[in-house]
Amino acid sequence: MRRILAALAVAATVFAAAACTSDDGGKPAPPAGGGTRISLGVIPIVDVAPAYLGKKKGFFSSRGLDLTLVQEQGGAAIVKGVAGGRYQFGFSNATSLMAAQADGVPLKVVANGVTSNGRPGRDFSAVVVPDDSPIKSAKDLAGKKIGVNALKSLGDTTVRQSVRRAGGDPAKLVFTALPFPEMPAALQSGQIDAAWVVEPQLSEALTQGSQVIASNFVDTAADLTVALYFTGSTTATQDADVVGRFTAAINESMAYATAHPEEVRDIIGTYTPISDVVRTSMILPDWPHDINRPSLERLATLGSEDGIFTRPPALDQLLP
Known part of the structure; x- marks a missing residue:
């Protein structure tokens, strides 16, 4: 972990040198059209639809923010991107954030x-699982190959909890990392025996001949907070005004998404391929x-x- 932190520190220095001029105080140069350039690391799934919708509706630009969304495979990669200075803000599952915080990466949820x-x-x-799979419940997952988008992250913990609740052995699961968009095809080809998917890949898998055997988030906790928007601790302290504007914009975006589900369905097709059937059948989360807590x-x-954390996460330090 010390080597990883050292590498992130070097990356942050290189990024800062490339992004700043000699008299800008270390902040990214504003775009030609005015405003403050910010970038946000995201995953191409339904979760981040409010961010794309908010950008389209002008909730960020109205607050002087020129937002760029950068796609990654999973939350751990986004954590590294923020810590290394690749972008100012990130969207990550809660487990990856807690693991990074426990390892000493300075992050702050916004x-x-x-x-x-x-x-x-x-x-x-x-x-x-495929419709013709012998796997009938989460208990049957022991010893089977399960696709998750990242190892030692939210998928591991929540799928294991589904197995526990079904009376199976969570220690005998075999996880394979795959990007969410590749999960349905990997399942149908037999590359994996089961897949943890979220929308829109959940509906895509179901339309291709799969069935649900467990609702892993529901099995884990009531109204589970799945993921959060965050920044580096230094940014949270030194650029509090920008952070405040970003928080206000994303909160407005989530409220708008909640009130306009059809616009959510439409915007998803602009950042990840989906069919009309999937668009109309998707199950939306809450925002x-x-x-x-x-x-x-x-x-x-x-x-x-599950052994994901090197030490207990300090939620008081991580959360607002």
Whole structure:
């Protein structure tokens, strides 16, 4: 971990040198059209639809922010991107953020990101298997190859919890890392036995002949806070005005997404390929402003039991 932190520090120095002029105080130069350039690391899934929708609706530009969205495979990669200075803000699952914080990476959550809708069998996240699979419940996943978008992250912990609740052995799961967009095809080809997917890949997998065997977020905690928007601790302190404007913009974006689900369905097709069938059948998550801290405490406990954290995460330091 010391080597990783050292590498991130070097990367941050290089980024700062490339992005700043000699008299700009170390901040990114404003775009020609005015405003402050900011970048946000995201994953091409339904969770971040409010950010894309908010950019389209002008919620960021109206606050003097010129937003660029950068796609990554998973939350851990986004954490590294923010810590290394590749972008100022990130969207990451809560487990990856807690793991990084426990390892000493200086991060600060600035807003809630997405929350489970809490409906078993109808959440926006699920573990799926082919229709003809011998796997009938989460208990049967022991010894099977399960696709997750990143190892030792939210997928590990929540899928293991589904297995625990079904009476199976969570220590016998075999995880394989794949990008979410590749999951449905990998499942149908037999590359993996089961997949943890979120929307829109959940609906894509179901339309291709798969079925839900577990709602892993629902099995983990009531109204689970799944992911959050965050920045580096230095940015949170030194650029508090920019952080405040970003937080206000993303909160407005989430409120707008909640009130306009059809626009959410439309915007998703602009940043990840989906069919009309998937667009109309997608199960949407919740986007409340409030962070469900008890659910994060539950994730922290489970992550510690699973050996994901080197030490217990300090939620008081990480959360606003």
